[in-house]
Amino acid sequence: MADFVPGVEISTEAPTIEVTVSPDRPLPLGRQLFRLVVVDSAGNISKPDQVEVIIADQDAPTAVLRGPKVTPFGQSFGMDGSASFDAGGGKVVKWIWTYLGPAT
Known part of the structure; x- marks a missing residue:
């Protein structure tokens, strides 16, 4: 689980992550962008990929x-x-x- 803050990178050694939200700190309603960059064992860095998640009521x-x-x-x-x-x-x-x- 991860507490995402806009513009702050979170590095993991697992291929999945859970976006942690709570009633007192929800993500805002609307379109939210997330980006992923991966690094291989030789240190090569990928181009970024991103997904748009719609937070809806x-x-x-x-x-x-x-x-x-x-x-x-x-x-x-x-x-x-x-x-x-x-x-x-x-x-x-x-x-x-x-x-x-x-x-x-």
Whole structure:
């Protein structure tokens, strides 16, 4: 596992590596570039190869709806969706409200 920092080379003697991220230090959303250069036993250095990895928010947001348990007949009341969140790195930008009719 490796903690990648832009522009800092990491040298290994294994042909694979894991990019280590954590919730407090994620890679930014969007296109991220990684480069690989290899060296053979004679010390010859390859031309670089690179890959573009798209870091995408693929987790659905969570809707949290709060409203009164009881309200007087004929009175208006408020509902609140402000506790809704997106743990996948995004931001809730729209709330879509629907009245579904009487509960059965």
